[in-house]
Amino acid sequence: MIIFQNVTKIYKMDDHETVAVEDINLHIHQKEFVSMVGKSGAGKSTLIKLLTGEEKPTKGKVSFGSYNVNKLKPNELPFLRRKMGVIFQDFRLLPNKNAYENVAFALEVAGRTQQEIMEFVPQALEMVGLKDKMRNFPRELSGGEKQRVAIARAMINHPDVIIADEPTGNLDPVNTWEILKLLLKINELGTTVILTTHNKDIVNSINKRVISVEDGRVIRDEEEGKYILV
Amino acid sequence: MLTTLSRVIKYGLVGFWRNGWLSTATIAIVFLVLVGFGGLIMFNSLANIVLTDIQDKIDISVYFKTEAPEDRMLEVQRSLESLPEVKSVEYISRDKALETFREQHKDDETVSQALEAIDVNPLAASLNIKARELKDYEAIAGYLEKDTFREITDKVSYTQNVGVIDRLKKIKSTVEQGGLLLIVFISLIAALIIFNTIRLAIYSNREELSVMRLVGASNFFIRGPYMVQGVVYGLIGSIMSAVVVTLGVLYSSPYVKIFVPDVNGWAYYLSNLFGFVAMQVIFGVGLGVVSSYIAVRKYLRI
Numbered sequence: 001m002i003i004f005q006n007v008t009k010i011y012k013m014d015d016h017e018t019v020a021v022e023d024i025n026l027h028i029h030q031k032e033f034v035s036m037v038g039k040s041g042a043g044k045s046t047l048i049k050l051l052t053g054e055e056k057p058t059k060g061k062v063s064f065g066s067y068n069v070n071k072l073k074p075n076e077l078p079f080l081r082r083k084m085g086v087i088f089q090d091f092r093l094l095p096n097k098n099a100y101e102n103v104a105f106a107l108e109v110a111g112r113t114q115q116e117i118m119e120f121v122p123q124a125l126e127m128v129g130l131k132d133k134m135r136n137f138p139r140e141l142s143g144g145e146k147q148r149v150a151i152a153r154a155m156i157n158h159p160d161v162i163i164a165d166e167p168t169g170n171l172d173p174v175n176t177w178e179i180l181k182l183l184l185k186i187n188e189l190g191t192t193v194i195l196t197t198h199n200k201d202i203v204n205s206i207n208k209r210v211i212s213v214e215d216g217r218v219i220r221d222e223e224e225g226k227y228i229l230v
Numbered sequence: 231m232l233t234t235l236s237r238v239i240k241y242g243l244v245g246f247w248r249n250g251w252l253s254t255a256t257i258a259i260v261f262l263v264l265v266g267f268g269g270l271i272m273f274n275s276l277a278n279i280v281l282t283d284i285q286d287k288i289d290i291s292v293y294f295k296t297e298a299p300e301d302r303m304l305e306v307q308r309s310l311e312s313l314p315e316v317k318s319v320e321y322i323s324r325d326k327a328l329e330t331f332r333e334q335h336k337d338d339e340t341v342s343q344a345l346e347a348i349d350v351n352p353l354a355a356s357l358n359i360k361a362r363e364l365k366d367y368e369a370i371a372g373y374l375e376k377d378t379f380r381e382i383t384d385k386v387s388y389t390q391n392v393g394v395i396d397r398l399k400k401i402k403s404t405v406e407q408g409g410l411l412l413i414v415f416i417s418l419i420a421a422l423i424i425f426n427t428i429r430l431a432i433y434s435n436r437e438e439l440s441v442m443r444l445v446g447a448s449n450f451f452i453r454g455p456y457m458v459q460g461v462v463y464g465l466i467g468s469i470m471s472a473v474v475v476t477l478g479v480l481y482s483s484p485y486v487k488i489f490v491p492d493v494n495g496w497a498y499y500l501s502n503l504f505g506f507v508a509m510q511v512i513f514g515v516g517l518g519v520v521s522s523y524i525a526v527r528k529y530l531r532i
C-alpha cells in the first residue's frame with residue numbers, strides 16, 4: 001500500500017546540505033503495524049514527511065495507494081491527507097478549540113454534515129476515554145489526554161493509515177502504554193499503523209515489524225523484530 | 231459545498247472577532263484610505279461642477295449699433311444659430327436691456343434720475359452667445375468679424391474673456407490629471423498596508439494553518455475565512471468612510487456656496503449617493519479580499 005522507491009532526501013540550506021535519508025526502499029502492506037526506530041536525527045521524521053507530502057524527495061518515488069505522493073499539487077494534497085491520520089510528539093491541537101471542536105474540525109474540512117459530526121465525535125472521544133472532557137481546551141488537558149484527542153482526530157475520517165511520529169516522546173510510562181494500547185486497538189480494527197519511536201521497551205514488547213534506521217539508511221527490517229542498539 | 235461555505239463564513243467571523251485588535255487596526259486603515267479616496271473624488275467632482283458652472287457663465291456678447299434695424303439683428307441671430315459650435319443665442323432688445331438695467335438699479339436714485347433726464351434709451355441691443363465647448367469661442371468670435379456683420383455691430387465682448395477662458399482650461403486639466411494620479415497612488419499605498427496587516431494576522435496563526443493542512447483542509451477552507459475577514463474589513467471601513475464623507479459634504483457645502491453661489495454641493499452629493507457608496511464598498515471590499523488572497527498563498531504550499 002505504501003511504497004518508497006530509491007528515495008533520497010537532501011535538505012539544502014544556504015551554505016550546506018544535509019542528506020537526511022538515502023536510497024530508501026520500503027514496502028508497507030495494508031493492516032500492518034510497523035515500528036520505525038533509530039536515534040534522534042536518523043531520518044525517521046523525514047520519512048514520515050515524505051509520506052504526508054510535507055516534503056518532496058530529492059530523488060525517487062513515494063506512493064500511497066493510487067497516489068503518487070511526490071507528484072501531487074498543493075490543491076490535491078488535502079485529499080491524500082484525509083486518507084491519513086497523523087499524530088505528533090507535540091500533539092498539534094488547535095489551541096483555540098476544545099477537545100470536541102478539535103476532533104470535529106477534521107470532519108468539517110472533509111465536508112461532513114453537522115449531524116454526522118454530532119454523532120461521530122462523541123463516539124471517537126469515548127473510544128479514547130475522554131467523553132467527559134469534551135469541552136476542555138488543550139491547555140486544560142494533560143499530555144496523555146492531549147495525545148488521546150489527537151488520536152481521536154486522526155481516526156475520525158476512517159483513514160487507511162495512522163502515522164504516529166514519536167507520539168509518546170513527551171509522555172510518562174503509564175500514558176505511553178495507554179497510547180500504545182490505543183494504537184494496537186486501531187490496528188486490530190483494520191487500520192495500518194506506522195509508529196516512529198526510540199522507546200526500546202514498547203518496541204520489544206509488541207512483536208511487530210521493526211524497521212531500524214541509521215544515518216538515513218534502513219539497516220534492519222524484520223517481522224516481529226526487536227530494537228537492537230548499535 | 232454549502233456546508234463548507236457556511237463553515238468558512240463562520241470561521242471568518244470568529245477569526246475577525248478573535249483578532250479584535252488587528253481587525254480594528256485594519257478597519258482603521260481601510261477607513262482612512264477610503265476617506266482620502268472619497269474626499270478626493272468629492273473634491274474632483276466639486277471642482278468639475280464649479281468649472282462647468284463658470285464655463286456656463288462665459289459667453290460672447292455682440293452689441294449692435296443703436297440705429298441697427300431689428301430684422302437685420304434677428305438675421306444675425308439666425309445665422310449664428312445655424313453654426314454647429316453654437317449652443318444658444320439670446321436676443322436682448324434695447325427695451326429689454328433698459329428694463330433689466332432699471333431693475334438692477336432700482337434702488338439707486340441718481341441712476342433713475344439720470345435716465346429720466348435723458349429721456350431716450352441709451353442702451354444697445356445685443357446677442358448673447360454660448361458655445362458648446364470652450365475652444366469654440368475663438369471660431370465664433372472670428373465668424374462675427376465678417377464685414378456684413380461689422381456694418382451693424384458695435385463691439386464684441388469676447389476679448390475681455392480670453393484670459394479667463396485660458397486659465398479655466400488649465401485649471402480643469404490640472405485638477406483632472408493630478409486627481410487621477412493621486413487616486414492611483416493612494417490605492418497602491420492602501421493595498422500595501424492592508425496586505426501587510428493581513429499577513430501579520432496570518433503569520434501569528436501559521437502553526438494553526440500547518441495543522442489545518444495536515445488534517446486535510448483544502449486551500450479554500452484555509453483561505454476562505456481570511457477572505458471573509460477581508461470582506462468584513464472592507465464593508466465596515468467603507469460604510470464608516472461613507473458616513474464621514476457624507477457629514478463632510480453636508481457641513482462643507484454652505485462654505486462652497488459662499489464661493490460659488492449657484493452650486494449646491496449637498497444636493498449634488500445626494501443625487502450621486504448610491505453610486506458613491508457603492509464605489510466605496512466595492513473598492514474597500516476588493517482591497518480586503520485581494521490582499522487576503524495573496525497573503526495566505528505562501529502557507530498553502532505544504
Ligand SMILES: Nc1ncnc2c1ncn2[C@@H]1O[C@H](COP(=O)(O)OP(=O)(O)O)[C@@H](O)[C@H]1O
Binds near residue numbers: 013039041042044046
Ligand atoms: N527542515 C530541515 N532542514 C534541514 N535539515 C533538516 C530538516 N529536517 C531535518 N533535517 C536534518 O535531517 C536529518 C534527519 O532528521 P529527522 O528526519 O528529523 O530525524 P529523526 O526524526 O529520526 O530524529 C537530521 O540531520 C536533521 O538535522
Ligand SMILES: [Mg+2]
Binds near residue numbers: 044046166
Ligand atoms: Mg523525529
